[in-house]
Amino acid sequence: MDRRIKKTRQLIMDTFIDLLSEKEFEKITINDIAERADINRGTVYLHYLDKYDLLDKCIEKHIDLLLNHCANSSNTTLDASAIQSVFEYLEKNFTIYKLLLNNEGFGFFRSRLYVIIAQTVTEVIGKKSEGNKFSNGITTHFLTSGFIGVLEWWINNSMPCSVQEVTAQLLFLLEPYTRHLVSD
The missing domain is CATH 1.10.10.60 (Homeodomain-like)
Incomplete structure (x- = not known):
């Protein structure tokens, strides 16, 4: 171009x-x-085409930037470095992501983010849960909803805790789940 x-x-x-x-x-x-x-x-x-097309392109661009950052900084695992990488990127680009998450009618941004995170969670669960009693669908949506909820809370409240704190808390909350996947 x-x-x-x-x-x-x-x-x-x-x-x-x-x-x-x-x-x-x-x-x-x-x-x-x-x-x-x-x-x-x-x-x-x-x-x-119009301001709606511009909004769509803006959302796609910032979703792609977040994805590219995450793809460059880790593999498809739910480990500390992957989670921390997401929050570090959001911290550096706080203003734009706050705008995209806070504006009413921008459900498309949240929906796209949800799909992307759900795909990653599904990949991780698929690798670790063969023969496990967990339902992959329920587990995927539970973890994805929780992660998106924490992400929105963190952004909407202007990062009330550090990247390290939010990462540690998420890992603590995921620990019982990951223990079940490994031990079953």
Whole structure:
């Protein structure tokens, strides 16, 4: 892709994120974005169908960035380094993820995150639970819901504890489960 196209798309997305931090999504217009970015309104439409397309692309981009970070920093396990890596990344990029989690109507972000975490949990359970009494479906959704709940609580409350504390607590809570998987 041409550098100018990448640069323009990034400018539009950054401007959109800035506007999201100031006002509700429904009140943002393409004119607002173009004016703030100091570009023609038609330029925004050259890159995005409308503000909903821009929102979808923004969510996808930040989901992909989180996934790429996690993929580069660990394998598909539910160990301390994997959990800590997720929270370290969220800490570094707190503002954007708080916006994506807090804005009403952005259920798509949460849904995508849920699917991705559930896939990882399913892979881990599949590797460790052969012959186990646990239902993979119930276990996957229980662990995924709990993890997403903790993640949302941590972000929505402006990181009330350190990355190390939240990682240690999650590992403590997962310990009885992982012990059952290994011993059964």
